[in-house]
Amino acid sequence: MDTASSAPASRPQLVATLVCADAPGIVHAVTGAVVALGGNITGSRQFTSAETGRFSMRLQVDVPASREELERELAPVIERFGITATVDTVGRPMRTLILASTAKHCVNDLLFHVESGHLSLEVPLILANHDDNARLAEFYGVPFEHRPITGPADKAAFEDRVRQVVAEHDIELVVLARYMRVLSPELCEELSGRCINIHHSFLPGFKGANPYRQAHRRGVKQIGATAHFVTTDLDEGPIIEQNVMRVDHTRTPQELMTIGQDTESRTLRQAIALFSEHRVLLDGSRTVVFR
Structure with missing residues (x-):
């Protein structure tokens, strides 16, 4: 799955990666956390491995919040699904x-x-x-x-x-x-x-x-x-x-x-x-x- 849209150039975007065992509701919960911060998803890729049962996701978002705020919003989702996650600023060296x-x-x-x-x-x-x-x-x-x-x-x-x-x-x-x-x-x-x-x-x-x-x-x-x-x-x-x-x-x-x-x-x-x-x-x- 691949989706993308344009985002305002006035503020840096954030990128989140998530890996966990596949389960219903992960995408809904993750995107809900972005929406709760008033964010817009500008790029989304996801994959479920038939061999390992692992779910992988890369999400790029334009959000009027800091990296720390997005991490806090995602924390309950991460705990609920046992996700290994990272959140970073797009383009940071x-x-x-x-x-x-x-x-x-x-x-x-x-x-x-x-x-x-x-x-x-x-x-x-x-x-x-x-x-x-x-x-x-x-x-x-x-x-x-x-x-x-x-x-x-x-x-x-x-x-x-x-x-x-x-x-x-x-x-x-x-x-x-x-x-x-x-x-x-x-x-x-x-x-x-x-x-x-x-x-x-x-x-x-x-x-x-x-x-x-x-x-x-x-x-x-x-x-x-x-x-x-x-x-x-x-x-x-x-x-x-x-x-x-x-x-x-x-x-x-x-x-x-x-x-x-x-x-x-x-x-x-x-x-x-x-x-x-x-x-x-x-x-x-x-x-x-x-x-």
């Missing part, structure tokens, strides 16, 4: 920590679109285990911190620094912008539902060093990328966005890499945009994405 290694394409793409106003993020820090992205960060005016990882102790210290930054800056999203290190199971659990990773996805799949050279040798016909939530199962978290590009036998390994990196950058950016606009809701091992 999401506080985001970027983790990086040596690759620059994803970091550059994200910072460019933030600077251009096309991606609503607030990036207080880029934390990296190599210094390759330092000049990019400086160019865009984003603080950069380099902490080498040469062994288990360094990895533990790096992850402790991640935790510290998350707490200090009230981080809402952690992005692995081709951060080529596996996060510990403990950190994966701590960042559950708010950590997004990007990786290439070939058919067939190639792992290890030089995947594009492997793909060239096998004559792949398409190159793709997958953005997903990070879980303790490596590269198997709920998928948010995927893209694919057709290629043929004329492409060199370098050309395949260029195409692949462009696809990775675009896919990661799209996934982050969807998440920052509260369009991605978890439904077990998969996602509900309201576009």
Whole structure:
């Protein structure tokens, strides 16, 4: 279901997301709370999963009230139906920590679109285990911190620094912008539902060093990328966005890499945009994405 209408531009709109077990009367109760505040629904998407029985809803409203007032009005509904809910201001920059290694394409793409106003993020820090992205960060005016990882102790210290930054800056999203290190199971659990990773996805799949050279040798016909939530199962978290590009036998390994990196950058950016606009809701091992 999808409905939308125009709203006055003089005041910010609010967006609410709601997830719970499906039951009669949820939509009526939620919309009733909006009406009680004199609000107008400008966008509504909802979905009920036949597999899990979970109800998901994204509601955008123009309401002459604050976020806190809408939260208070929704509180009895949330309690009645056992809803997990969020209420936010549409377009508010999401506080985001970027983790990086040596690759620059994803970091550059994200910072460019933030600077251009096309991606609503607030990036207080880029934390990296190599210094390759330092000049990019400086160019865009984003603080950069380099902490080498040469062994288990360094990895533990790096992850402790991640935790510290998350707490200090009230981080809402952690992005692995081709951060080529596996996060510990403990950190994966701590960042559950708010950590997004990007990786290439070939058919067939190639792992290890030089995947594009492997793909060239096998004559792949398409190159793709997958953005997903990070879980303790490596590269198997709920998928948010995927893209694919057709290629043929004329492409060199370098050309395949260029195409692949462009696809990775675009896919990661799209996934982050969807998440920052509260369009991605978890439904077990998969996602509900309201576009």
